[in-house]
Amino acid sequence: MDTATISLVISIIAFIISISIFFILNRKQKIASIDGGNGFNSRPLQLQAYERLVMLSERIALPNLISRANQPGLNAREMQSLLLESIKQEYEYNLTQQIYVSPVAWEAVKNLKEQTTLVINQVSAALPPEASGIDLNKILLDVMMKQQKGQLHAIVLEALNYEARKLMK
Numbered sequence: 001m002d003t004a005t006i007s008l009v010i011s012i013i014a015f016i017i018s019i020s021i022f023f024i025l026n027r028k029q030k031i032a033s034i035d036g037g038n039g040f041n042s043r044p045l046q047l048q049a050y051e052r053l054v055m056l057s058e059r060i061a062l063p064n065l066i067s068r069a070n071q072p073g074l075n076a077r078e079m080q081s082l083l084l085e086s087i088k089q090e091y092e093y094n095l096t097q098q099i100y101v102s103p104v105a106w107e108a109v110k111n112l113k114e115q116t117t118l119v120i121n122q123v124s125a126a127l128p129p130e131a132s133g134i135d136l137n138k139i140l141l142d143v144m145m146k147q148q149k150g151q152l153h154a155i156v157l158e159a160l161n162y163e164a165r166k167l168m169k
Contacts, residue, residue, distance in 0.1 A: 042100070043167060049100035050164035053109050054157060056094045060087050060116055061153035062144050066137045079133030080124040087117055105163050108156045115152050119143060 058064055069086050071079075091113050098106040123139050144151060 046100045046167055047164060049097040050105070050160055050167070052094050052097050053101060053105065054160050054164075056090055056097075057109060057112055057153050057156045057160065059090050060113060061151070062116060062119065062140055065116070066140060070137060071133065074133035076124055076127045076131035076133055076136040077129075079136045080120055082133075083120050084117060087113060087120075101160075102163055105160055108159050112152055112156045 059068070065083055065086060069079075069082050071082065074082065094109075120140065123143060124136055127136060127139070
């Protein structure tokens, strides 16, 4: 073998090695950009958080809350307390999910909780002291059906779904 052939073989080997290194480094860089560079991918936790917040939003939506918490024989004040306690427990159970979702998503869920609590308290305050829990539930459902701008929980669900879909892209 002459020097030109050896030089050509060495050049080809160097070219192959440099291409291999380029692809390896490029792949590592893509992986690092996905997982933050530390080998940990938070995307599954974020998606799970959005899933749990969707479930929370569904559970504290008035129609679902009323059907789940309805107990015959309670007066309106007792039903009010039961509904509010259910909302509080659901919210507190999912409180930690805020670290995995956007501030906008968490604020939407928080507003849904506060708005639902406000509606329950306002309707309950307008009822006479002798009103039954069934009366409270009926009026709450009527109020929900008459909302002009659409039900708040549907808007919150739409926002949560939108953000979760953005994560999945």
